[in-house]
Amino acid sequence: MMTDVFGGDLASAVRLLRTLPRRRQDVGQAERRVRAWSAERPALAAELVVDEPPGTGQVGYDLLLAHPEGGTVAISAQTEDGVPWLVDHSTHWAAGQVVSVDGIGLSVPAALYALRALGARDRTVHEQLADYRILLSEIDGDKEPVGDAELREAMDDFRRRRGLFSRERTLRWLEEVGLPEDAFAGFMETTARMNRVRARFAGEPARAYLREHADELAHARAAWVTGRDRAVIEEIAGADTAAGLLDRAGRALEERPGRLRLTTAAGPASELPAPLRAAAPGRVVGPAESEDGLLAGVVLDRAAADPDDPAALAAAADAAYTAWLAGRRAAAAITWHWL
């Protein structure tokens, strides 16, 4: 009897599966139909699995059903839609291409090699991609709907960082990067969920991190010069005092504009170039290797971060989040498939 009922459900499931819309944009409609069908047969615990192969607007489905005697039955159905085998197994012309310029494509491996070849500083692009994947996994189980305020905050932050201050400019930017508006909305929802991960480190975790990493979060003011010419950097680093270093840097910049970069900064010590992070105030450092070439610099002053200062706490939350992400990355098995 139980099997007869299941047989009827199975026939009904096949009919349902064969009539589900197969266009990518209609997946939501297919899911709603399956939910409605499933609601009438809760014992089947029906689930629709959607396969969205790249480079085509078509999707594939499997329908999973619980069998009355235990286990799962998976149904897949390919209708007679008149699409030849070879067409069904074809590849989009740009599969494997990141971008085309003047009609000539740049392949994913070539792009990744190029990024890797750009220098140590640009390793972060690879790290960012790995981090994005880690965060996607982190939010995988997050079913809490994204609220309007969260979405607005994600969108405002995204626009602010790219100078997209009007709807018109945003739309133009989307067109330039080839991102459809609805895909952008989905991207922002994902970003909002990722922001929730970041938000876990605010409040008490930030205070705890600040206590444990007081040195790296100390507020520091610093000035440094970077360049490729060792003789020039050595000359600047030969100064005895901060004032002397700034004076020599100023002269060198006048003589070699474009060859040197002078930077002044105030903020957490952890954000300074590596050679300056632990340097005592007033002591001239250099020449030292840095991500931007040779460096000569000085920490002007350094003060312990105030645990009641919201800015210091925000910096601590950021640092805690970054450290957590770096730890996850270090522990992860990362495989670059296209390299």
Add this chain to the structure above:
Amino acid sequence: MLLIISDPRDDSVRMVVRRLAERDVPFLWWDEAEFPERTVIGTRLSGEGWRQSLTHGGTTYDLAEVTAVWHRRPNPPSAPSVADPSQRAYAEQMARQMLQGVYELMPAERWMPARPKHLARVDNKLLHLRRAVELGFTVPDTVVGNDPGDLVPAWRRSGGRLISKALDFRPFFVDGEDHHVYTTKIERRDLAGRHRVRHCPVILQPNLAKAVELRVTVVGDRVFSAEIDSQSSRLTSQDWRHYEDLGVAYRPHPLPAEVEKRCLRLVDSLGLSYGAVDLILTPDGEYVFLELNVSGQWAFVELRAGLPIGDAIAGWLTEGRS
């Protein structure tokens, strides 16, 4: 004069043209897409015989003076000035027909890979497979056709390692986007789409284990063999032509003399002066024929394996010139 018929952006032609210039050999690099819009071609029968001329870029060329033709990868004739689409298609078909005739009447004996009409006759994967078998090549068990009932038995015979590929290369559109067919591994769940085979013939072959893949380029009576370490990359392990992977090594590969001779005979027996033969070397050391590409690309083989194929093409085109 040499006539090179190909797309003006063809990098392979550029590599040969450089060599021709070094040898001070006059040539015209022309694309069929120029005809009839920007090129005038005339054929006239008079008491003295046929006279054919091609006028392009303000210069008129006597086609009787062409000593060799490299018919590489031209774009089809194009008549964009004809406004009505059906009339434009008609004009372009007439232009194609005209070119076929002009090529047949040209006295030049040296054509690479062959006169287009002959090429159309011999450029067929079934014919190539049969000829390869006749010449003693090892060829994988092959099923070609549109019988859905062939799919599962072929998959079973291959031990679940079956590939499908197309009889010809021709782009088409899916959702308005260009798509191509490469060699594709057939997964178990793909078998549920067996009815699709009915709509269009397909080549089914077992997916043989490979030590390396080989691209053997035949130019006249010269053979250039390069091995492609396609198995070192997940991208290229199925079909190295599918994805570019700069990490995959290409190097010259000395072929056993009998395999080299078979490649030469295969190309020659089809009346071709050029052919790119794809072979695999199995882990057991057996050379297996996969396919012949009558206009296969060679520039990447020259660049990455260091084989002087462009020199050989330039040499073949200019051979016998006084």
